[in-house]
């Protein structure tokens with residue numbers, strides 16, 4: 373059976389892939405920017421609009437990360453404003469489960485679901501490190517091993533709260549003056565991280581259970597997603613890595629009694645589209661050069677080597693040292709599981725092509741996923757979905773806020789022509805766009 377593609381728009385923000393110094397780039401905090409990208413996504417009948425979360429500006433060697441775009445606003449506040457200027461688009465907020473209380477999370481996300489008529493999603497992330505934790509009270513961070521214990525418990529409680537009002541709880545008897553039944557919204561929960569009881573103050577929201585997204589990549593993260601998420605936001609956008617990840621995660625579903633259709637896999641991808649394939653390749657090269665300046669190449673290499681490489685010339689050869697495992701040269705950004713094998717690949721590619729360090733970073737790291745004419749991009753995207761490398765994509769533009777204009781104007785019509793993407797919204801809730809049951 374032909375699968376339908378799911379699409380989300382990622383508002384670009386805190387990293388070097390956003391070319392904030394490009395003359396076409398606009399504010400990353402003005403409401404007009406959010407409104408522009410959301411309107412583009414809704415014109416393209418996307419499933420949802422996605423906001424990441426950055427809880428602390430990254431640092432390299434104790435200084436603010438050269439690549440951070442300073443000033444990322446709070447997701448749920450922005451999405452609440454967008455709810456008023458959109459009608460169908462899903463609205464997904466990344467909110468950390470380590471530094472938030474489940475009662476507050478349940479209330480904030482249910483509120484967005486009410487305000488938007490059933491379009492809210494919570495992207496559960498568990499970044500747990502002490503560096504981020506310093507921003508919070510009482511050294512509020514966890515052992516790494518506990519991050520998913522707390523996430524699992526948070527999600528269980530949040531869902532319990534969303535489910536806490538019975539169908540007949542709202543009495544609304546004006547004559548008798550009874551608004552709600554006596555036991556309305558009562559809950560209690562005891563676990564390793566929380567021991568809470570009380571009443572949940574909101575009636576069921578339009579989706580009942582707002583959509584839950586997960587974006588962690590470890591074994592525990594994948595199990596957490598398989599046990600309870602509706603969508604995974606992954607970093608495995610290439611065809612081969614996507615297929616491996618897809619199978620790994622979908623194979624985990626049966627042990628939780630779930631079907632393959634109940635969890636959608638949507639990797640982060642980037643698209644470069646131009647009139648011809650050759651022009652797109654040239655445009656992609658220009659964008660990569662904007663994204664990876666000399667100093668940026670050094671910082672990105674430091675993330676992999678785990679050591680200070682500032683003495684190296686980005687236009688010279690690769691560092692000769694071995695990586696330091698578990699170093700904290702860079703704080704606030706996820707490290708790499710197997711840096712030695714990445715370095716080996718980089719050295720081989722640099723030797724074979726005569727590349728400098730900067731050229732190696734440009735060519736080896738985070739290259740754009742789909743590059744080509746509108747036809748090429750539409751064909752490739754559809755291949756990824758039909759051949760189970762993904763169920764859809766979270767598109768990450770490199771420009772704020774116009775970075776998806778071309779995609780929506782030129783690629784979406786082709787996906788519609790091929791009947792693999794909707795031409796109009798069939799339902800009103802995000803669950804309905806994603807084809808998910810309650």
Ligand SMILES: Cc1cc2nc3c(=O)[nH]c(=O)nc-3n(C[C@H](O)[C@H](O)[C@H](O)COP(=O)(O)O)c2cc1C
Pocket residue numbers: 423424425426427466468496497498499500519587588589590591592593594605606607640706
């Ligand atoms: C594609 C992707 C995007 C992510 N975006 C964010 C984010 O915006 N904010 C954040 O705090 N964590 C984000 N993370 C999640 C954290 O990396 C993750 O929850 C944490 O590292 C622990 O999970 P893990 O050990 O299972 O990877 C993202 C992860 C992935 C794979």
